[in-house]
Amino acid sequence: MNYIAGVDIGNSTTEVCIAALENGRLHFLGSASKMTTGTKGTQANVAGILAALKEACEKLNMSAGDISLIRINEAAPVIGDTAMETITETIITESSMIGHNPSTPAGAGQAVGRTISLGHLKQGNSYTPYIVMADKSHSYEEVADTLNRYAQARNVTGMILQADEAVLVENRLERKIPIVDEVRYIDKIPEGKLAALEVAMAGSGVRMLSNPYGIATLLELDAQETKMVTPIAKSLIGKRSAVVIKTPHGNVREQILPAGEIYIEAEKDQTVNIDAGADAIMRALSKAGDIRDIHGQEQTNVGNMLARIKKGMSTVSDENQEEIRITDLLAVDTLAPVVISGALAGETCLEKAVGIAAMVKTRQLPMEKIADELRSQLKTKVKVAGVEAVMASLGAMTTPGTRLPLAILDLGGGSTDAAVMTSKGTVRMVHQAGAGELVTMLIQIELGLHSRNTAEQIKRYPLAKVESLFHMRLENGAIEFFPDAIEPKYFGSVVLLTGKDMIRIDEDIPMEKIVAVRREAKRKVFVTNAVRALQAVAPEQDLKNIPNVVLVGGSAEDFEIPEMLMEKFAEYRIVCGRGNIRRTEGPRNAVATGLVLSYLGDSHVDDE
Structure with missing residues (x-):
């Protein structure tokens, strides 16, 4: 009995399929998957191939040396x-604005007044409204005592703090005012300038200062000045608190x-x-x-x-x-x-x-170097066989319910590949940039995440908000209750549901925003690229000529991408869904399976 292995070296994973050849028939035995080592199509891949072969063989109680023939996919290195x-960039000179989301602003409402430092408040007058500024050299007790002492003699409408102490100050004030804290460069704020300050109610964002006409109302701006503050208003959208300072020579602009x-x-x-x-x-x-x-x-x-x-x-x-x-x-x-x-x-x-x-x-196919290294280490036959897209099509044909003509979409980490196999067995294919890695980058950038790993996890798993120690609200609105208490560290946090445990997201980002960014990133990359790829390979470049599409590759396992594509292709009456390679593998292992299947057609060559 001969054992044949198909090896698919992908951008992210290396997949192996092993089958036994007996009396001219193939019997599939097992498979394995490991992370690709090195850049696809280079000799660094050998370590990942050996690891995947070892894992697959151990499941079958055999060794890699028992394999008669290894067939690897023919592909130039392709990286995404x-x-x-x-x-565009917003440029602000003379420090004309403050607008951020401190975790502890205090009070709520709007205030307009002239900026003045806490130490100069006693030099002010009773008829001018003031927005008082206090740096970290003043304790919260000192700040509150000073404001209470001048409560009747000075018209203090709002306050800006450098320290994270807005709530501590506000709790001690006899007359409540809106307070913005955590202003790092408070020493750069000019005194005596007209300023507008706003603190929104919990759970909402500023309304007046995120609207150019709101700023114009509070600071009494003319039409030209209102046009100039539009970039400021845009930058304050969604902020919990904000301050805009009117400087006579300030310049705000967006530049390309x-x-x-x-x-x-x-x-x-x-x-x-x-x-x-x-x-x-x-x-x-x-x-x-x-x-x-x-x-x-x-x-x-x-x-x-x-x-x-x-x-x-x-x-x-x-x-x-x-x-x-x-x-x-x-x-x-x-x-x-x-x-x-x-x-x-x-x-x-x-x-x-x-x-x-x-x-x-690259202009060359270096896969033969990989084959030589495998021959040297395993002492067995290794053949570079079959174009990747053709092999994926053959593997996809093992999905129940498929027929020719058949289209496949291979959704990977670096590229989105498409192929159409006609009823005559001819194949048209295309390789396109953009897949899972670009989605991860978009999620990281748009959410402002420090860790790329967090962005990768957000891409992979659904979200929930832990609202008590005994229940959580899922991203689809459903409520899930628990008989035992959830660990207190998760209380009030947005978490990722991996199936085994929960992963807390450290950044303070609303669950709804994370979901919206994640789904939009997947639509921009996968839906756009899938349509582009299939149009390139479809007969007469018309999607309506494709009866069915099988989704294969790592990203086809995603919990929402296949549904997005099914919804999109429904417009063209295309049957679309995840592949189920050999009825057991799901969307994985299509190329490796195709490499083994293609042996029967190439056996006269392989046996030479």
């Missing part, structure tokens, strides 16, 4: 890299950053500026036809990013950088939090940005 290019141009070398060469946004970039790509290479304008953000990608591939593939080509891009419009120039509390503003995923290929 991502970059975020911010294309020179992110650079993208040059597409193709049937019809295209040039597009990244400032034009993702839609313009994708239109240029669609007009270009077959793409030979993509590069960026020198000494610009996008130019440096694309050059860095090529340099990285050159290092791992041992090819000259001139031989490395970028054959596809996926550009996505998004919003990225950017620190505002001239702000006083480390404030950020959501600015327009473009996320880019790039697909990179």
Whole structure:
């Protein structure tokens, strides 16, 4: 009896399928999956292949040396890299605004007055409304005592604190006022300037100061001044508290950053500026036809990013950088939090940005080097066999309920691949940039997360809010109760439900916002790319000519991406769903299974 193994080296995982050949029939025995070691298509992959083979063989009580033939997928190294290019920026000179979300503002309402430091309050007058400023050199008892002492003699309408002590001060005041705290650079606030301050009720955001006409009302601005404060109003949307200071020479503006141009070398060469946004970039790509290479304008953000990608591939593939080509891009419009120039509390503003995923290929197929290393270590036959998309199509055919013509979407970490197999057995395929890694990046950027691992977990798992020690509210609105108390550390937190345990999200972000960002990121990348890929391979480039689509790959296991694609393809009356390779593997193992199946057609070659 001969044992045959199919090995699929993916961007994120290496998958193995083992079958026995007996009397000309294949009997599938088992499979395994391990993280890919190194960049796909390089000799560093060997360690991951050996680990996956070892795991699969141990399940079958055999050794890797018992395998008669190993078939690995034929593919050039393809990597997806991502970059975020911010294309607008809010510039504020003379520190004209404060607006952030301190955890402990106090009071609620709006206040207008002249700025004055706590130490100068006694020099003020009784008829001018004041917004008092106190740095950390003043204790909360001193601040509260001073305001109470001048409660009748001075018209104090609001307060700005450097320390995190707004509640402590407000609790001791005889006359309550709105207080904003945690203003890091309070020493940069000029005195004697007209300022408007607002603290929103718990659970809501500021209303007047996030509206340019609200600012105009409070600070008595004319039409030109109102236009100038629009970027400030935009940056304060969703903030719990805010202060806007009117400075006579202050300058607020939004400016376009020179992110650079993208040059597409193709049937019809295209040039597009990244400032034009993702839609313009994708239109240029669609007009270009077959793409030979993509590069960026020198000494610009996008130019440096694309050059860095090529340099990285050159290092791992041992090819000259001139031989490395970028054959596809996926550009996505998004919003990225950017620190505002001239702000006083480390404030950020959501600015327009473009996320880019790039697909990179070498001119050679180095898979034979991997095969040589496996032959050397395992002392067995190794053959580089079959194009990846063709093998995935063969594997997908083992899903119950499928028929030809059949389309597959391979949803991976770095790329989204599509193939259509006709009733005659011919296959059309396409590899496109943009998949799970770009989704992770968008989630991290838009939510302002410090950890990429947290963004990856948010992508993978549903959310809940622990509202008591005995129940939680799921993201779909359902309530789940527990017979035993939840650990107190989770109380009041947003958590990820992994199936085994809960993971607490440390950042203070509402569950509803996390869900919205996660779902939108998946739509921008996977739904957009799936439609783009299938249109490229569909007969006559018409999706209506595709009767069914099988989703395979790691991202097809996602808890919501397949449903998004099913909803989208329902418009074209396409049957779409997760694959169930060999009735047992779910959407995984399609390429590895296809490599084993293809042996029967290639056996006369393999046996030579």
